Amino acid sequence: MPLTIPMKFTLCLSLLLTGLQVHCHHVPGHHEELEHNGEPNPPEPQQQPLEEGQGTEPTRLKISKINADFLFRLYNLITSDPVPKNVFFSPLSITTAFALLTLGAKNETHHQIFNGLGFSLSDIEESEIHGAFKRIIHTLNQPNNVTQMNIGNALFMEETLPLQPKFQNDVITFYEAEGIPTNFKNSTAAEDDINNHVKNKTNGKITEAVQGLDPNTLMVLVNYVYFKAPWKNPFDPELTRETDFFVDATTTVKVNMMYREGYYDYLYDDSLHYWVVRVPYNEEYSAWIILPDQGKMKAVEDALSTELFLKWEPAMKHEEIQLYLPKFSISGSYDVKDLMKKQGMNDVFDDRADLSGITGHRNLRVSKAVHKAELDVQEGGTEAAAVTVLEFVYHSGRIFTPPVIKCNRPFLMLITNEPLHHFIFMAKVMNPAVK
Incomplete structure (x- = not known):
């Protein structure tokens, strides 16, 4: 379900891409296909969206504080490099992509991703977390005549990839994601398709979101944040x-x-x-x-x-x-996989990953996670762009x-x-x- 919001100009732009590269891998001790009298594990109860009127202001403020805490933890990790340099990133882009990913995560993988983002499921319901992201996306995407803000998600999926109906429903319901069938065996054409989509969504600010795409890739998740706004009081x-x-x-x-x-x-x-x-x-x-x-x-x-x-x-x-x-233009590029591992998010990147909520089988892992961003500040306002790429593969004042x-x-x-x-x-x- 594509999200179409009329946009004219932009100041800040951020993207997150998540690519899934998959290969067959047997998980020791895991026999989901043979459990429950030979039937696959039954799906978990359908997660219900927040109803209108739920998600109180204290809950929303709690979630915004958790996301702010994540921002400062991430900043501390990025700036731990002893060589001083420019830094620019979009915490909203990164948290949105990984929050979306939890819809397909199970067991310890599910727990680690939420913990890495700073969410404790003993303190806040998972449906409230996804409901909060739904509210953020919906609110930020409201068109207006001056400031332009657009956040969205796209799933580029191998044409033969069998997605679970619950996962498909939830990524649309909570994250307004659109699904785009893609032939990754033709990696050059797949790269062109993804890069052209990103270029279009970012008004040409990001033209090379992915490069050297593995032909074994099964899915690439793209989260983009696009924002442009003039100063209330411009500089002369x-x-x-x-x-x-x-x-x-x-x-x-x-x-x-x-x-x-x-x-x-x-x-x-x-x-x-x-x-x-x-x-x-x-x-x-x-x-x-x-x-x-x-x-x-x-x-x-x-x-x-x-x-x-x-x-x-x-x-x-x-x-x-x-x-x-x-006036300045700066950029940043980060290995999000490395940053997330430092926050305890380990299993999703190796053969212990349980992303069975996506396909029904424990055969996916995130192979790559990259975030890129650009910022431009001028007399009229501010312009910025960011992109994060995750790739998944089968387990292998006075x-x-x-x-x-x-x-x-x-x-x-x-x-x-x-x-x-x-x-x-x-x-x-x-x-x-x-x-």
Whole structure:
């Protein structure tokens, strides 16, 4: 069931692709075909969608907090590399793809995926989790005349792959996924089909989502997030000037620095020594700029948490400031498989995987998981793109003089949907001169 939302322009774009490559593999001690008097294991009871009126605000806030906690854990893993570099990714894209994957996961694999995302099924019902993602997707896909936001999922499936009816129903019901029959034996044509689909969904921002596709692939799951929005108060291009950006104590690069004097929500944290400025887009989206003082980035990163973020808004002033923000384009590429393993999500990537909810047999595993993202910030607004690929195979501020907040040193950026209390993207800008 394709999702068609009219879009005209875009600022932030994120994608997640999940590819399933499969080969025959016997799971020791597993005899599902012979159980229950020779019949396959009976399907579990049909998971019911949340009914209208269910999914209370406290439940939705709990899920948004879990997703925020996942964001900061993932950020800490990504930035554990001792070499400082630009970071950009979409936590929403990654969590959506793996949450969708749980619809086909069973037993320990099912448990590990939810635990890796931060969900405890003893505290929250699985139907509420999927219902929350359904609400997020539905809400973000509402068309409007200014901000463009589109999130969706597509399953590219080997033409002979027998999917379980429950899995097919649930991925459509909860995740608005569309199924696209694909001949992976002709891997070149399959790559073209996937890349053209991604290119179309991302307005040409991502043109090579997959490459070197294994002809044994049985399924590729694509999650895309596409967002473009103008600043509520655009920067005047006439005021943009070339200036120095201090990457570190020994490295300085030239950047085009935008400037605007106006009223913003902002604060300065005296204990950790950093500025926070909320720069609104039109309607319900905002960019949060976190600018540590020179030499304080590591201390601020160590303190980043959902609790810290929740303290910012009530502490902010709404006053006039002088804001300097560089124009920049950065990108990120990550091995999500490695990142998820570090969070205890192991079985789904090896021969212990139980994804029998997809085909009815324990014969699939995720062979590859990659996330790619791009971010572009200009006077008019912000543009970003991200893609994640997973492949599966058979088991084998002051009042008188406006304070000056000048982002001429490394800073962080969060893009949020305010009504949903959800983070869409996160960036660390170490060197805006490096894409």
